[in-house]
Amino acid sequence: MATKPPADDRREDPPPSEMGGVRLTPIGAALAGALLLAIVGVAGLVTTLLIVWGTPAMQPTPTLSLASLLDMIKISGGAVAGVGGVIALVVAYRRQRVLETTSALEHAKEDRERSRMFNERFATACGQLGEDSAAVRLAGIHALAGLADDWTAGRQTCIDVLCAYLRMPYEINPEPDASVEHRLYLRSMAEVRRTIWRIIGVHLRLETEPSWRGHEFDFTGAVIDCDVPFFGARLSTGKMRFGSAQIVSGNVWFHNAEFSGCEVVLSNMELVGGELSFQGATFSDSVIWLVGAKFRGGEVSFGHTTFCGAEVWFHNAHFMGSKAWFDQARFLSGKAYFGTAMFDGSEVTFEGARFEGGEVDLRTASGVDAASFGLPATAPGLLLPPPGQQTDQQDPDQQEA
Numbered sequence: 001m002a003t004k005p006p007a008d009d010r011r012e013d014p015p016p017s018e019m020g021g022v023r024l025t026p027i028g029a030a031l032a033g034a035l036l037l038a039i040v041g042v043a044g045l046v047t048t049l050l051i052v053w054g055t056p057a058m059q060p061t062p063t064l065s066l067a068s069l070l071d072m073i074k075i076s077g078g079a080v081a082g083v084g085g086v087i088a089l090v091v092a093y094r095r096q097r098v099l100e101t102t103s104a105l106e107h108a109k110e111d112r113e114r115s116r117m118f119n120e121r122f123a124t125a126c127g128q129l130g131e132d133s134a135a136v137r138l139a140g141i142h143a144l145a146g147l148a149d150d151w152t153a154g155r156q157t158c159i160d161v162l163c164a165y166l167r168m169p170y171e172i173n174p175e176p177d178a179s180v181e182h183r184l185y186l187r188s189m190a191e192v193r194r195t196i197w198r199i200i201g202v203h204l205r206l207e208t209e210p211s212w213r214g215h216e217f218d219f220t221g222a223v224i225d226c227d228v229p230f231f232g233a234r235l236s237t238g239k240m241r242f243g244s245a246q247i248v249s250g251n252v253w254f255h256n257a258e259f260s261g262c263e264v265v266l267s268n269m270e271l272v273g274g275e276l277s278f279q280g281a282t283f284s285d286s287v288i289w290l291v292g293a294k295f296r297g298g299e300v301s302f303g304h305t306t307f308c309g310a311e312v313w314f315h316n317a318h319f320m321g322s323k324a325w326f327d328q329a330r331f332l333s334g335k336a337y338f339g340t341a342m343f344d345g346s347e348v349t350f351e352g353a354r355f356e357g358g359e360v361d362l363r364t365a366s367g368v369d370a371a372s373f374g375l376p377a378t379a380p381g382l383l384l385p386p387p388g389q390q391t392d393q394q395d396p397d398q399q400e401a
Contacts, residue, residue: 134188231255283310295322315339319346331358343367355379
């Protein structure tokens with residue numbers, strides 16, 4: 001499985017001007033400029049004072065008195081000290097700028113070395129995913145997961161590779177005349193996929209650090225034939241896509257998960273066997289898309305689920321053989337819109353569900369039977385088809401037949 005690592009800058013250290021440093025003036029020119037500025041500043045100050053206070057009367061003296069000599073020595077000493085101070089300030093300033101520039105260069109070099117190391121780890125791990133040996137692939141999976149933990153900037157890239165592996169087509173069931181070696185090979189490759197699902201699930205839980213929460217996970221079109229343990233997941237931001245995925249066996253568990261501020265796309269997915277379970281989950285300020293989903297077998301469960309501020313869209317979903325459980329669900333706020341969903345041959349139950357203000361719109365759904373579904377005749381937010389239309393609507397395919 002060849003994957004191109006992120007771009008790696010392998011140039012030599014650039015000059016300071018390219019690293020955010022400052023191109024320093026030669027020391028001689030810097031000192032001369034500083035002294036000139038000091039002289040000009042002192043002269044300007046003296047001139048200003050003379051203009052403001054006036055020029056003192058000066059009496060010529062035939063000889064230099066001791067007091068005058070001492071004053072001249074003091075003035076000369078002060079001037080020398082001032083020049084020395086200016087030189088010391090210039091040297092200290094240059095030393096500080098050199099240290100800052102050197103530090104910036106060192107940090108940039110460390111960043112490039114760290115990036116180079118991460119890219120090498122990334123390339124090695126991705127190369128292992130393309131090996132024939134399941135053991136080598138497993139090593140690559142764990143290496144990539146470890147890299148995602150260490151490399152914050154490249155975490156989404158590592159997640160994308162893991163998700164892409166799960167989306168790749170594979171042989172689910174061997175042919176009846178398949179050899180023992182081939183059957184063992186398929187089982188070992190299935191273990192690789194199970195490991196990826198498990199690693200992702202662990203990194204979505206609240207207690208796991210570093211966390212992968214807030215990133216995007218794209219399982220579009222994946223074929224799921226094993227357990228997906230996403231129970232206890234905390235999805236507060238980001239997006240998770242299962243669009244057009246197919247669950248043929250195993251269980252996709254979102255037990256006790258919390259969805260707040262995220263988007264989960266299960267549109268056009270197909271449940272053939274196994275279980276899709278959101279039992280005990282909480283949906284708040286999130287959008288869950290089940291538009292066009294087909295529930296042909298297995299079970300889908302929203303039992304003990306709490307809906308508070310979320311939008312769940314079942315428009316055009318088809319329940320035609322699966323068991324759908326909404327037992328003890330609480331609809332506090334938000335909306336569960338079934339639109340033109342069709343209930344045809346599925347066992348659906350809302351036993352013990354509590355409708356406390358959240359909108360559950362079944363008005364245009366087909367095959368709704370409030371009595372068999374365990375729905376109350378009236379409840380806050382519950383919108384049912386008129387009694388005479390609840391079981392009269394049929395699947396359009398059946399009407400054409």
